[in-house]
Amino acid sequence: MEYKEEIWSGHGIFHLAKKDGQTKTILLNCEINTDIFEGFRVEFLDESANQEESYLVSYKDKVFTTHFGNPPVYFHLSFQERKEQLRLKYGYDESE
Secondary structure (H helix, E strand, O other): OOEEEEEEOOOEEEEEEEEOOOEEEEOOOOOOOOHHHHHHHHHHHHHOOOOOEEEEEEEOEEEEEEEOOOOOOOOOOOOOOOOOOHHHHHHHOOOO
């Protein structure tokens, strides 16, 4: 399995899942301009992309905006909220 991480200036995330199982995630540290949006849109629309599992989401002024795709249902949760959700689901105790 190959892992590659790219970090750009701003707030957002592009996650591309491909039909062959490969994934690519880019964390954005800049606002999404037209060039960035179009580049991600082309990748998202490519026939090799699994559009059901891919997404582009930005965060600005405390608002998440899904530009395209399907972020996970737990995407908007804070780390602590997600941790508690998993604790309830799997029943682990942090003291263990």
